[in-house]
Amino acid sequence: MRAAFSDALVAAAEADKRVLLLTGDHGYALFDAFRRECPEQYINCGIAEQNMVGVAAGLAKAGFRPLVYGLAAFVPIRVLEQIKIDVCYEGLPVGFIGDGAGVVYSHLGASHQSTEDIAALRPLPGISIYSPADRHELTACMRHMLQGQAPAYLRMGKADMGDVHAAPLDGQNITAPLLLGEAGGPLLLVATGSGTRIAQHVVAMLGQGDILSVPCIKPFDPAPLKAAALGRQLVAVIEEHSVVGGLGSLVAETLVGTYTxxxxxxxxxxxxxxxxxxxxxxxxxxxxxxxxxxxRLRGLLAGAPA
Structure with missing residues (x-):
């Protein structure tokens, strides 16, 4: 996934000289290709993430398309106020890349783990939120983000858990959940990011279940979810994020009043x-x-209490 991110970043910067990459003094190996191919479009702002967002906002007002990269624990969590006031309030086309979302930085403890980034950003007006599950979804999310003219956040897990799609997502609407398999039956799994790959393993273990992968948390087209949930015994959400305010909350808000x-x-x-x-x-x-x-799901399908 990180290789796909690097490729998409270089391609975007080569195609549009307004695309700038801002980083808080890390990500060097990841950006070797970018610095080699687009050295004039690379800005190391140092370990000053709040200031980096302000710089990005100023560059956006000057007509550039800045992308702000950081660990998800810092971008967006450390810079939430600056994202809210400097970027979202102004409606500026600044993209934020949060690397290592979830608990991927497992050896570094809670200070470097980010399980609340989606919940923190969802209430902010005007910002798009992407959570790709594999390299194909990431490429599609990058393309969609750069085609827009609004604030956006892309969360990226550092661990590569493998592809969930067999081919690139060319021409597909990524603001709608993507159905992986149509076996029908009592179980529907709704997942995002690494949760989608986990869901695939779970389906293989259970021998049943359909999966909706959600690469775009916001904006979100609810129609495929509502249709897929009809008649199901159990809808379960899997995400490497807090159960409060993330995809699980979005799914609950979407299905309330229609799913029983x-x-x-x-x-x-x-x-x-x-x-x-x-x-x-x-x-x-x-x-x-x-x-x-x-x-856990096997027990629920058999009628055990949650």
């Missing part, structure tokens, strides 16, 4: 990570390992 089956949000509970370890270990600690999710 069981509903479950699977994500980070209201607590910080207690230990350090690998990414897979942290997912397990938070109940997001595929086998644990499958066991």
């Amino acid at each position: 089956g069981d509903f479950l949000r699977i994500g980070m509970g209201e607590r910080f990570s207690e230990r350090c370890g690998s990414h897979a270990y942290l997912l397990s600690e938070h109940g997001l390992a595929a086998d644990a999710v499958a066991a």
